[in-house]
Amino acid sequence: MELRQLQYFVKVARKQHVTQAAEELHVAQSAVSRQIHQLEEELGVQLFVQKGRNLQLTSVGKLFLGRVEGILTDLERAVNEIHEYLDPECGEIRIGFPHSLGIYLLPTVVAHFRKNYPNVKFRLRQGTFNSLIRDVYKGEIDLAFISPFPDKHEHVTGELLLNEELYAIVPQGHVLAEYQTIRLEQLKDDSFVMFSEEYSLRTIVLDACQQAGFSPQIGFEGEETDTIRGLVAAGMGVSLLPEMALMEISELQPVKVRVTEPQVTRSIGLVHRKGEKLPLVAEVFRQFLLDFFGH
Template sequence: MDDPLTTNLLALAPRLALLDALVDESNLTRAAAIVGVPQPTASRWLTELAEHLGTPVVSRIGRGIRLTHAGQQLAESARRASAELRLGLRAALSEADPERGHVSLAFLHTMGGVRVPELLAGFRAAHPGVRFTLVQGASEDLLHRLSIGEADLVLTAPLPVHDPGFETSAIAKQPLVAVVPTGHPLAARARVGLTELIESEFVSLKPGFGLRRIIDDLFAQAGCTPRVSFEGEEADTLRGMVAARLGVAILPESEPLPNPGTIEIPLHPAAFREIGLAWSADRTLAPVVRMFRDYVERSSDRT
């Protein structure tokens, strides 16, 4: 075997999981435990890697270690490779028995209260053997996870319809409402315009969340800019801040009921966010993932 690259790849392959663990751990003993090997074995692997590459992959910091630049490069590749391997294994297993397959579903925090639990309950009633890994986060983070293979499907808004790396399926339009505290001067209104809200301080999601992007676009179209005093990461937190009279918010209509201490007012003109599923355009969906995607699409047709 004269090809040095092939030699290095063969030496690296059994050690990918260790490098992946070292991305999050600065302690070799803990990283070795995650991988399931003794600490001396993990230490020997790192030494052998350094010998194969001609450069160290870790450096010592007191009692801990950190990855060198070369180690970081390998670790990033290892993480991507591990994600691809997990996808391949799940696909192979679900081909053998889709009813005992696995789906990694990522979704926005605002969909975790009612929508996602209802979808999972309905699907599991017909397919009780299917397992799920659930991940919540901001839209950009979820799509990144999807792009690197850490998620099979993403339930998000807005949908990345202009990104060729994703395929999408719209499933619902969710009304956006003004959320104000009880007793607010606008609380008795049947509808409210965006320009009427800018006199109040706002609480909003942080930049990077899809809903924040939608709301910023709505205000830009209305020719006004809200005074955002507080930024958070979860809609429920924002609703609590509104109830505490720290500001008003634009949020999806509550499912099923508004929080105590808050009033939800439809916007005029009406505004919505389109929610739906996204998946990688570059990977073939495993049979169990296709089953769940099709179920979600059929469920949206019934609503």
Template sequence: MELRQLKYFLAVAEESNFTRAAERVHVSQPGISAQIRQLENSLGTTLIDRSGRSAGLTAVGEVAFHHARAVLAAVEALRHAVDEMNGLVRGRLVVGMVTACTVTPLFEALASFHLAHPGVEISLVEDDSAKLVDYVREGTVDLALIGAAGRAPEDLDGQQVISEAIVAAVPPGHPLASEDGVTLAELSAYPVICLPKGTGIRAVLDQASAARGLTPTVALQASAPGAVVHLAERGLGVAVLSESMLAQHPQLRTVPITDADIAAVLALVSAPTKSPALRELLVHCQDSFGAPADKGLVSAGKTAAD
């Protein structure tokens, strides 16, 4: 008795026809007939009633059908279990992260995963959030830490880890330094320094401004939040970042943007279909990031939802 014979037997039983069954399993009709004859000979009984126009099951065939299906299901489960273990022993993961990422829980998750599964190769890709989302959709990146406006893309699985407001930041002596808040309309009177398009922070600024019929005057942009801060410190414009990005820069005065009502979100995103290695990495990410945070999973105040 061979597994392929059981497979052919199930195909004939389900199709009630040798020709259709042969087409389904991609063998010739004489070939499938011969294999089922061999199966019947090995069992010492007839499984298929060939007397009518259709190929029906004999009484013994009915019993054999259920057992054959259970055997093939068990073989498939065995193969799946072995593939899962091999995936954790010899797998490969591509992890994307926003440019200038210093979110330490991600690095901690990668380190703990590598310690537990040293055979899985990990590659890192840095890019802006919009491109990382495309890479996850294409399947070239397995998991990505991205910034977004309001929420992570709905077509991807996501774990939100930060949700916070964008704010303006200016050096002492700037006209906004003494204000308790600034509107987007008031902000548009000044040159703005921000992250580039494709980042979560910039998406929040652009979307919130567009909702009020405004276009922010972005005079300078830099991919690293720290560079935005340094440019603002030198009086080249008003920095627009998230609150946690500015936490370690007391030399700038933080001014709330009172009508920017879209949150800057930092999230881990992955495609719905996941390899065994990716499922395991997500467990480590959950342990490292913990429950979704409202503020600041940021190292050195450099990166939040960018």
């Protein structure tokens, strides 16, 4: 069994198409097909079945894929660790983040870090709370910015970096647009533009509304802070967004108002896999972040 066979197998499994896999691998389609066939012969099982124009994994193929992805991830990390050992300032940091932190926080800390470590590369992955935890646990990323920060978790550990305030946002011309501060209950009769269910910010907003004594009327849902902000600015409702998500100025801009009762915040932390030593360059970045946020 060759490494190339495993790499081709994973690529075909992800693309579900030999031609597309071959194009990304920059090899002939016949070469990919031959390697997959040889792998199946060596294992004595069928890894794929044809379904229309696509290939789908068999049940044993799905089992094999999980193991192979783990092997390739470990191999990649081993190669990176060797490179970092030779020169830890030229390694690669694999880091995940939620969309709301990709607008301001992530670019800011990366820019500051690269002033001292200009040759370090970053591989970035955006995701939701659950997907980022999973990617850290599976070893697909080294570190992840996460919100809310989990105080205790079976598979990951880390540090709380900061707590960020959430502001109410309302359209221009809204009856509360001229206020400096409001109580959240003052929005109980408004339609809310809310995050989709898989996003942690939705839970934070729902919990805050319940604390204020009402359940919000949800008129629209979105998956990114830019979408939420734009819909509110267009007069489609009101919402709550983190302060960092409101720093970018756009043509359609809602009005932000501080909420004092209750004050709404979210915790932001940095997590890595529990019980496992970080690659050298990732540990350097982790220490930089702790210093950056005053820990």
